[in-house]
Amino acid sequence: MANIRNRIRRLRFDHDEMTQEELANLAGCTRQTIIALEQGKYVPSIELAFKIARAFGVSLEEVFQYEE
Amino acid sequence: MSYRKFMLWRTMVFIIVVILVGWSVASNNPLIPIPTVIAGIVIVQLLKRGMREVIVDERVFSVTDKAAMLVFRTFVILAAMAAATMLGLNQERYPELEQAGFTLAYSVCTLLLLYYIAYIYYNRKYGGKE
Numbered sequence: 001m002a003n004i005r006n007r008i009r010r011l012r013f014d015h016d017e018m019t020q021e022e023l024a025n026l027a028g029c030t031r032q033t034i035i036a037l038e039q040g041k042y043v044p045s046i047e048l049a050f051k052i053a054r055a056f057g058v059s060l061e062e063v064f065q066y067e068e
Numbered sequence: 069m070s071y072r073k074f075m076l077w078r079t080m081v082f083i084i085v086v087i088l089v090g091w092s093v094a095s096n097n098p099l100i101p102i103p104t105v106i107a108g109i110v111i112v113q114l115l116k117r118g119m120r121e122v123i124v125d126e127r128v129f130s131v132t133d134k135a136a137m138l139v140f141r142t143f144v145i146l147a148a149m150a151a152a153t154m155l156g157l158n159q160e161r162y163p164e165l166e167q168a169g170f171t172l173a174y175s176v177c178t179l180l181l182l183y184y185i186a187y188i189y190y191n192r193k194y195g196g197k198e
Contacts, residue, residue: 021121029125031071036127045126 003067009038011056011063026055069118081111140183147176 012018020034027034029048036042037052044052053063069077085108092100116123154162154169 024122028122030122030128033125033127042127042130048126 004043004064005040005067006037006064008034008052008063011058015056023052023055027051069115069120071119071121071123074115074119074123077115078112081108081115084108140179144176144179147172151176 008023012020012023020031020038024031024034027048028051033042033044033048037044049060049064053060056063085104088104089101092098092104151169151172154165154172157165159166
């Protein structure tokens with residue numbers, strides 16, 4: 001798995017405990033994908049990463065970080 | 069309709085289709101399987117329209133791709149080995165295996181040819197053309 005971490009769980013918490021289903025609907029993906037992302041089991045495409053960042057109203061780097 | 073309900077309904081439709089097809093094969097009735105399978109596909113598509121959640125996304129496609137590739141590779145290797153074994157056996161003692169071996173061998177060749185054509189198509193579609 002690539003060394004890409006994300007702050008989706010934290011950002012959901014900061015956005016009034018947004019549910020996984022709400023985020024999935026905003027990003028246009030399944031709730032299972034949000035679960036997989038939060039568990040670090042799946043790395044999204046650039047498009048989905050942008051959609052998730054847009055759903056939170058933040059930049060891509062604030063959601064996803066690449067670690068060497 | 070929620071995702072869980074959709075999955076439940078889809079599983080039920082799948083079980084009914086399998087039962088009906090199995091029953092029609094057992095009773096030598098060739099007319100039932102085709103309309104049953106078509107009806108099953110139509111019902112599942114109608115159920116999908118009633119979904120409020122997204123049920124297919126890039127992760128689902130990725131999982132499907134990996135599963136399909138694993139099955140493809142496994143089948144091609146096992147079928148090629150089985151075909152070689154069947155064709156390599158004594159043809160006079162096992163004449164029926166020769167036909168089965170050729171069928172399997174041609175199936176593998178057809179599958180590989182289709183894979184190659186599909187690979188070229190998608191490689192060009194996604195910018196692999198020089």
